[in-house]
Amino acid sequence: MKLSFGLLRGTGSLIALVLIVIVFSVTSPVFLELNNLMNIIVQVAVISVIAAGAMFIILTGGIDLSVGGMVALAGVVSASVVRSSGSPALAIVVCLGVALMFGILAGALITYGKIPPFVCTLGIMSVARGLAFVYSGGIPISNFPAAFRFAGAGSIAGVPMMVIIPIVVYAALWVVLNRTPFGKIVYAIGSNEEATQLTGINTRKYKIIVYALAGLLTGLGALMYIGRINSGHPNSALGYELDAIAAVVIGGTSLSGGRGSIVGTIIGALIMGVIGNGLNLLNIDPYYQSVVLGTVIVLAVMIDQNSKNQRA
Amino acid sequence: MSMKKLMTIAAMALAVTAIAGTANAETAKKALVFGYAVQDLGNQYWVKVAEGVKDQAKEMGVSVVVMDARTDAARELANVDDMIQKKVDAVLLSPWDANSGANAVAQANKAKIPVFVLDIGVASGDIESLIVSDNLGGGKIAGKYIADMIKPGAEVAHISCQPGYVIPALRGKGFTEIMNQTGMKIVAAQSADSQRAKGMNVMQNILQAHPNLQAVFAENDEMALGAIEAVAAAGKSAQVKVVGFDGTDDARAAIKDGRLAGTVAQVPYEMGKLGVKTAVAFLGGKTVEKTTYVPVELVTPAK
Structure with missing residues (x-):
């Protein structure tokens, strides 16, 4: 029963995704081509990996506004490391490390510093973006060795890493969330933190781990982002915090924590990616695009909510 | 002459010119202060405009404060407000977009500070000159x-x-x-x-x-x-x-x-320089063109 609950949640957004796919399949002859479907996955890869981390945080009742700034900072720092040292391995460690450190910092400030997640990560967003500008002097750092670009531009047996990485990340996180005590604790913290603490669980420790995990995933997203466009730019990933949160929420996760499925989050990310892709294919006037995007997002969440009510 | 003597003379000469310089500036007026409100120093283009502004200002003895809106229209408005508080002699503005620029210009108009817009343009308000690429x-x-x-x-x-x-x-x-x-x-x-x-x-x-x-x-x-x-x-x-x-x-x-x-x-560096030159000319009582075009050039593998 518990398992089916986890799987069912987010099926509403799946219905919405299928409807959107049908609309675009009918209106654009090239939409359903394998190549295009691959393009869509590649285009949502970064945001989906980041959204996975954001989802864990939201499950605990928190929020993370820092991801855009962190992508920019981890991006420019590792870009300059790979350019100056010539060592892709070192730069990859730096990219993941910078984001991980900021994740741990956020977790510590929120738990031990008692700063609300919204304010704390808003501050980190600004600091990280600012540091990215200071560090790079506002100038993009471009052209990397292939090994450093592997996560963003490489492929294994013809399958892009931008497809492989999200699949691996989501599979692993599904197991963590649904098959480990850690996953149960994450849900428990979001449902009732005090009660969880009273059962003898060190909720602060687990929350720091969650923010650290999200940081690491943001670092991975940064690696994919700069590898793909072959450039680290302090203005990278503008607005990604909202895109990540939107993917999580469209995917049926409750903003108040405790409820949500990892499968829903990838569907949420795909919904946004499919809309962006379809609007380009149909050559819809850019003036109308954000209107369409906003409307579809609201409709998608409406479908999800209604399907839940019917089940309840 | 020994090296030491040479240095002493050089230092004295420097001191004299410095004093003369200050005296000149004081008799003319106190040194001009410009504010440059730029939309985004994350973009190389604006970094170059800002360099042009700073270099030309230095050349003309104008001090300049550069404030970066970092692509945020609200921050841009706050930056221009700060410049007004500082009582700058002129606001140079590269707005985030024509509408946010109009808000910033309205603030400066109220404070009766002349505005020179470098690129982008503004939707409304009184500006002394628009300096823009063709x-x-x-x-x-x-x-x-x-x-x-x-x-x-x-x-x-x-x-x-x-x-x-x-x-x-x-x-x-x-x-x-x-x-x-x-x-x-x-x-x-x-x-x-x-x-x-x-x-x-x-x-x-x-x-x-x-x-x-x-x-x-x-x-x-x-x-x-x-x-x-x-x-x-x-x-x-x-x-x-x-x-x-x-x-x-x-x-x-x-x-x-x-x-x-x-x-x-585009030649953003020249645009920055031209912005300062135009503002200094205007404050010196000269009439300036409403729109000044900075020429553009095609870059290809051949050239």
Whole structure:
């Protein structure tokens, strides 16, 4: 029963995704081509990996506004490391490390510093973006060795890493969330933190781990982002915090924590990616695009909510 | 003469000129202070405008405070408010967009501080002068360059900056005019929000819908650089010519490598210098042109 609950949640957004796919399949002859479907996955890869981390945080009742700034900072720092040292391995460690450190910092400030997640990560967003500008002097750092670009531009047996990485990340996180005590604790913290603490669980420790995990995933997203466009730019990933949160929420996760499925989050990310892709294919006037995007997002969440009510 | 003596004399000479300098400035007026409110120092282009502003100011003995709005219209307004508080003699403004610029100009108008707009333009308000690249002309230059590389009837695409950006839209207009005149088919006109990653996504989607595409004009270099990554990933580098606008260092490097067909370069450094010169001239009582065009130049592998 518990398992089916986890799987069912987010099926509403799946219905919405299928409807959107049908609309675009009918209106654009090239939409359903394998190549295009691959393009869509590649285009949502970064945001989906980041959204996975954001989802864990939201499950605990928190929020993370820092991801855009962190992508920019981890991006420019590792870009300059790979350019100056010539060592892709070192730069990859730096990219993941910078984001991980900021994740741990956020977790510590929120738990031990008692700063609300919204304010704390808003501050980190600004600091990280600012540091990215200071560090790079506002100038993009471009052209990397292939090994450093592997996560963003490489492929294994013809399958892009931008497809492989999200699949691996989501599979692993599904197991963590649904098959480990850690996953149960994450849900428990979001449902009732005090009660969880009273059962003898060190909720602060687990929350720091969650923010650290999200940081690491943001670092991975940064690696994919700069590898793909072959450039680290302090203005990278503008607005990604909202895109990540939107993917999580469209995917049926409750903003108040405790409820949500990892499968829903990838569907949420795909919904946004499919809309962006379809609007380009149909050559819809850019003036109308954000209107369409906003409307579809609201409709998608409406479908999800209604399907839940019917089940309840 | 010993080295030490020489140094002493040099130091004295310096001190004398310094005193003379201050005396001059004091008799003329106290040194001018300008504020430069810039939309985004994350963009090489604006970094160069700011350098031009700073260098020209130094040359003319003007001190200048540079404030970065970091692409945020609200921060831009706050920056201009801060400049008004500092009682600067002139506000130089490169607004985030024409509307946010209008708000900033309204504040400065209220405080009776003259405003000089460097690029972008403002939707309303009183400004002393607009210093801007010839964007419409530049779009036409890009269009002609593309038209020379392909045959009439060829499919081309147009990638634009954020909807509502007046000046990049002029580039697009110039390009579109030439495409229509030369009988090219614009099969896609999409926005990529001035960003490289988005430029890559949009290009990928356009290529999916229009596999026979032969050329792309992007309204800025960041999007053009994203587009060439998508073209390369699709294995169509030989088929699709990409032309950008701005002339950033990254774009020039990509042209050298043969990945980018060309860009229409603005001369942002000169724009910054011209902004300061114009403001100093105005404060010195001279009349200044309402609009001053900074020339643009086509950059190709050949030149």
